[in-house]
Amino acid sequence: MxxxxxxxxxxxxxxxxxxxxxxxxxxxxxxxxxxxxxxxxxxxxxxxxxxxxxxxxxxxxxxxxxxxxxxxxxxxxxxxxxxxxxxxxxxxxxxxxxxxxxxxxxxxxxxxxxxxxxxxxxxxxxxxYNLTKESFFLASLRSFQEANDNYFPEIEKAAKNFLREYMVDADECVSNESIEEILKEEYHYTIAYKDFNDFGFKDLAKLRSIFIKEKKLLYINITSDKDQQRFILAKELGYNYLNLTERLYTFSWASFETFDQLLNNFYASYFAGALLLPEEKLLEDMRELFNLEEHDLSKFQEILGKYTESPETIYQRMTNLLPKHFNIRDLFFLRLSTKKGSNSFKLTKELHLNQQQSPQANETDEHYCRRWVSLNVLKKLETEEDGVHETSAQISIYPYNNNQKYYVISSGTKDPFNPDYLRSVTIGVLYKSAQRKIKFMNDSTIPIREVAVTCENCGMKDCSERAAEPFRFEKDIRNKRLNVIINDFIKEQSKLEISN
Structure with a gap:
């Protein structure tokens, strides 16, 4: 000791x-x-x-x-x-x-x-609640992001320095070929594109990349698309350019031993996002988008889609820039997944700036509100035969949570490594703190829906989307009613004693 x-x-x-x-x-x-x-x-x-x-x-x-x-x-x-x-x-x-x-x-x-x-x-x-060391570290990382408004100027600066040092044409998007060349020439990488199914281990096929440290050998799953491959390559640049030695060796990660591995994985991912979606360029496009008077999702996809076809990369990057440059700090990011044909949804990633937004992950196997746009895009995607990408938005009002009102946009995609699964990524901003900055939020054509966090805690009457009975909500009502009766009884008895 x-x-x-x-x-x-x-x-x-x-x-x-x-x-x-x-x-x-x-x-x-x-x-x-x-x-x-x-x-x-x-x-x-x-x-x-x-x-x-x-x-x-x-x-x-x-x-x-x-x-x-x-x-x-x-x-x-x-x-x-x-x-x-x-x-x-x-x-x-x-x-x-x-x-x-x-x-x-x-x-x-x-x-x-x-x-x-x-x-x-x-x-x-x-x-x-089966709180593991892993979940504790993930919660610590989220708290760290929230404490810094999910904006890290030193990494933004490092990405800009990198672009100045290595990229000749700053107006062009960073290509896979240019990143590969830098990894090979500067950091002596060997990069091999392989079908991970050929390795003979079924579970390896679910990974996108594996790094062999001793050989500086990076295996990239050939089944991943161009954007995913570019992010993997950019993340490897982040590990090397930022000098992050304690690291994870697979993407997505299977496990980690120390908090530094998890933190450095976040830093390398942040660097990759800042490299592929440069701050100044993206800010210019975001301002153009936010100045639109009409709510047009095709414009959203057109302006932001020129960087990458990955909605998650875009949404994550927006959580970096919205608090810093638009003073929109009341926001949340969610990633949900579901198996095709299932009515079960799992929240696999979340971030809540200012720590007051709903929804948040629950550990009691409750049913998330089926009125969320995050779930509806998955339902729409499942019904479309050739659908590879579905985007939807709404204004969500939480009547049982102080009538909080959010503008929420969500994109659903197929999971390339689990063909039976779909996933959605969502970003939501508090309406009152964002409506002056984002003009199209005032468009009356945006659907408005009352939502809850979980069915079990929801008191909405005649909800056709309800997936479970509101037993927690009803129990809370009963307890409140009982407290009123108890207080009234005590007051009555006190008066009687005084009069006697």
Whole structure:
């Protein structure tokens, strides 16, 4: 166990015994001859006393020396000790939120009982909702993006520097061939386009790329389309140009060992987006689009589709630029998937800036509202024989969530690696914060729908799209009604007592 944590556990034990004996730091100082400031630093886990000082403390407390130096804490503090002895604090990405490990340790030492209750609560929530280390790190990454409005100027600058250094014609879109050439010449890559089905492992066919670090060999699944291949190549440039050594080796990733791998994967992906959809060019096109008076989805596809045919790349990139350049910070991004013929939908990716938008992922297997445009584009896509891309938009109003109103646009596509699956990507912006910036949002022809988050929490009457009964909503209503009755009863009884 690390020396820092040994200090902290000793400090926790010292403080616990001192307070149980109703001794102030001043009184303990008088009994032991140790200064008050020195004792304070011991209790905060900053110092570990020498043997003679521990003897003095044991004598003052009238406890055996061995008991005082033991790393065992009583049952009230045992969970804290377990956390400190594990690698949890090392695994939590404290640094990206500007938190020093020492600060957290001091919080623990100042209020160990409350921290213990908090830790126990997290453990219980994690057990009940199957919270894994992987999902914890993904949630940390989302929080990191949200804390920075999903805009990272240092990566934007790096992408611009790269374009200046390597791309001769800045007016042209970055081509697959040009990226390949740079990877081969500058970073000594070998790039092989293969049908992953030929590798003899069925599950590998679902991947788009595999990187063999020792050989600098990049396998790209030949079944992926041109845009997907370009993003993979640009992402490899990001890893190398940004000097990101701790990385993931497949796309899409199957698993990760450390938070740095996940974070660097995000940085490399961000760099790829900034390279393929350059900030200044895309901003010019977004302004042109937002100045349109009429709501025309074909214009949306025409203006933004010249960069890539991948809606996800476009929507993700817009989440970078909308907060920074248009002051539209109330937004969300969703990616959902479904199997053809199924009435089940899975939320596989999400981002919520300002952390107040609905919907958000639920862990209770509830049914997402079938009025979402995100689900409707998937239904439309499934009915079209030759459909490869479906885009739709609506204004969504959440009557059971403070009447929040969003403009939401969603694109559905077939999953190229799972022919039986469809997926949609969606971006939604809070109406009141975006309507001045995006003129076409005021077009009266845009469909308006009342929506909910899940059927189970929805109180809409006679909803033809309902996929489940509103038992959570009804339970909440019953509880509220009961509280009113209880309060009225208490008031009545109070009056009777007073009159008697």
């Amino acid at each position: 690390q020396e820092e944590y040994i200090k902290l556990i000793f400090g926790l034990k010292l403080k616990q015994i001192r307070t149980s004996k109703d001794l102030s730091l001043f009184k303990l100082s008088k009994l032991t001859g140790l200064s008050k400031s020195y004792l304070n630093e011991i209790e905060k886990g900053k110092k570990y006393p020498k043997t003679d000082k521990i003897v003095a403390l044991a004598d003052a407390f009238e406890v055996p020396y061995d008991e005082l130096v033991s790393l065992k804490l009583d049952k009230n503090l045992a969970p804290v000790a377990e956390i400190l002895q594990s690698n949890l604090l090392q695994e939590i990405p404290l640094d990206i939120f500007g938190i020093e490990e020492r600060d957290l340790i001091e919080i623990i030492s100042n209020a160990p009982m409350k921290v213990n209750a908090f830790i126990s609560t997290l453990i219980e929530i994690g057990n009940n």
